Amino acid sequence: MARERGVAKKAKDPNAPKRALTAYFIWLQENREAIKKPGMSATQVAKAAGALWRELSDKSKWEKKAEEDKKRYERENAEYKNSA
Template sequence: SHMPKRATTAFMLWLNDTRESIKRENPGIKVTEIAKKGGEMWKELKDKSKWEDAAAKDKQRYHDEMRNYKPEA
């Protein structure tokens, strides 16, 4: 059985949702610059609760899966 996927941070969940609009608003932006630009936007973002809630749920999922996870001997 595979080890459960690690919990995703609120920032990463938000970035996954926002990546396409960052690309649209910044034509020609490099892949490496998307996270940097996203980091600046994330700092400015007033209400992060949607993504923080999603991250908390994912963290709970990870803990639940880890509790049931048995590494193969």
């Protein structure tokens, strides 16, 4: 919608640090192959993963990893902003 109004999209800096992943995406990286079955579309895999994530009772392992990744991103981003 922003493009329709003539607003240019801000260019992404390739040197900027990668954003931190959420607990769900860290879990999904570790479990995608186990969830995926032959012939499943990306949408079907995402729906199945979402259902499994909601049923998961102990998410603390991935929440801890997400917190560590957030700290990494904040540290790298601070270094990046100071060097610019």
